[in-house]
Amino acid sequence: MYRYDAIDREFLTDRSNEFRHQVARRLAGELTEDQFKPLRLMNGLYLQLHAYMLRVAIPYGSLNSRQVRRLAWIGRTYDKGYGHFTTRQNLQFHWIKLKDVPDILDAMAEVDLHAIQTSGNCIRNVTADPYAGATAEEIDDPRVWSEILRQWSTLHPEFSFLPRKFKIAVTGALTDRAAVKTHDIGLFLRKGREGEIGFEVVVGGGQGRTPYIAQTIRSYLPSEHLLSYVEAILRVYNRHGRRDNIYKARIKILVAALGIEEFTRQVEEEWGKINAERADLPAAEQARIRAAFAQPNFETLPAVSEAFEAARAASPALQRFVRNNVKPHKVPGYTIVEVSLKAIGQTPGDATADQLDVVADLGERYSLDDIRVTHAQNLVLPHVKLDDLPAVHAALEAAGLATANIDLASDIIACPGLDYCALANARAIPIAQDIAKTFADPDRAEKIGELKIKISGCINACGHHHVAHIGILGVDKKGEEFYQLSLGGSGAEDASIGKILGPGLSAEKVAPAIDALVETYLHIRTGGERFLDTYRRVGLEPFKEAVYAQAD
Amino acid sequence: MPKLIKLIGDASGPNFGAEWAEDGFVHVGDDDALPEGDVILSLARFQAEGEILLSNSRRVGVRIEPDQEVEALAYDLPHLSVVALSFPKYRDGRAYTSARLLRERLGFTGEVRAVGDVLQEQAGFMVRCGFDAFEPNDGATPEAWTKAAHRFRHVYQRAADSRRVAFEERAV
Ligand code: HEM
Ligand code: SF4
16 A cells, blocks of 8 residues: 655645644734635535534545544544545545644544645545455556546645646546546556556546536546646646536536537647656656565465365355355455445445444454445455454454445445435435335345436535435425436446336335335346346336326 | 845855845836836737847846746747746746746746735745746735745755756765
8 A cells, every 4th residue: 555755744734734824814814705615615614504524535545444434533623523425435524623624634644645636626535445455456557547546636726726627537447436437637547568557538428417427538647647647637627628517517518519529639739738757757757666565475275265164154134245245355265255345224425433443353354455436335355364254243343343244235325415415405324224125135136136326415416316226306396305217227337317107206205116126126127137137128218107107 | 125135155055045135126017118127027018029128238027927838938038137937826836947947947047026915934845946027916025935935944846956966965
């Protein structure tokens, strides 16, 4: 894992001193809320319905145990004993007091954590495949490139006042676990003809009120030119992105307006003018960062663990957990373990301070001190030995963290919605809880198979509803909360935008409607079709009928 | 009343700072009568009247709005003393790109001045992009400006200034 050096640490100290000074000026009344707002936003501090919200950056969703313990401590000391993981692999504290923020930032800086660029019209925290360095599918480790981008984009002098926020995601695997095509820039690591490493670069993805799937701007970019190429894209965007209307300011709108061919032409022309020798990262620094992600010392283990096989044979719960939450690791005798933050009836993505401490302990003891956050608001222990799996499972179970539902119907993504968010039209969390209860029977959930349900409390789409197999959008209809369903979206490698099913439903009708959709699917699916595959084969009609015939 | 702050010293050197400067230039609107002395004009007026002005013995500056491309000045830059880049709102970040292009691509060595909604919170970004003169909009003093511009001991990316980047510091 990347370790901060003295330079990275002094940088964070300077940042936190700067903000302490600004908070002091605000508390003394020297700054009005209007003047203070852009300053606090640069430090990830939002003002929400009930309190300040602090968004902590988790670069490429990667944490060590010390950092997780510190987040737990902050949750306990300054929040109501928990934190909320977001779809951008970040963590939010929803109940923060302004006067505490400088101390919180200092406490974070001690363990190399910060809130830089978690809001504002800048290059936001870079996200990546949470299985990086653990999955055999990988062409190269996306964390190397994410860290390079993190440093390069940190307080970037030219690109800190873009038309709108800017999000970059990287993956090295063919399976897309980072929703790469929903980002402003998406980077897929690719092998060149001679085995060298490069990127397929996609641009103009985004959600919000006008969702777009990103399009390819370059099918192969030699990896050493990553920074100059990204600079070219950002410069074209900074100059030509719309600034007259915040709803049309994202790069997706520019790409759509110009067309991908013309946008590509402009970027390539700009790239041709950039002095790549100055703009690209020197090879020595790239090597230094790469070394930080060198493969840890995995033990040489047999591919089959007797201890694990014995425990599994004796425990149906462990069997279920393995079927759903345990994924293949690149090294024999190891596995990737997903920790679900979607226990039935819980708020998706919330983790209590005590749970975070448990995950920190397990990560330290059993996963080479490595813990990841997924965009689906779950956690990952990426390097668990098969031998240790029974112990890890037992500890997770004791902490209420062993729900065996990864990618199943109750593994729902939901934004904070009207329970916390000042922009919300409708609640999202209680809807998620209702639906999870509907699919609480684990046998039935497994029979249904992969089903990605995602809920946003308004059209900003923080809950990724556009790219859900079943998307749910909260709308306001004359002061009443309504929910619009859409089908057939995907945020994965087969990315697509969902289609609206029909008129909105009132809150209590949402879970039964989802149930009807699922029953329809179960009746008409063939072979190993997932819900999404069936929908893509048969279209909206049968589903529409099921919901609206049932609704009244 | 001086209200112009200018940088002194090299951005990466020990004597870097900022001071009040006598502003010899007058901002001239498109419909204003042309005064004596040194002037800063809009791009349109410069394109219409620039040739005559440059042949007078006065110094000339051009004010570029965010939606105008600094490349339009490419051939005139050797004759210009000032390029003033305008920030209609501090949030409009296009002038940062314009400044870098002036310095790094077009090789402009004259004054690059920030005008409009110019706030000390942005001093660091502006200095790094190649601005060396400022008309602050928030009452900032040169002392405050210097402090704000150098709040961070380290920077992570190359820009138009000469500061050593984190990876260069690490390499020694
Ligand atoms: C509670 C405070 C929050 C506020 C005020 C907020 C605000 C917004 C707004 C205004 C947008 C639309 C931006 C645009 O279309 O240009 C947006 C998009 C988004 N937000 Fe949030 N958000 C909040 C919380 C969250 C949370 C908790 C998550 C994760 C669960 C999240 C993840 C996202 C994502 C993934 C997008 C879509 C980005 C895109 O358009 O590509 N946000 N948010
Ligand atoms: S989708 Fe809307 S309601 Fe949900 S967090 Fe984003 S802005 Fe708030």
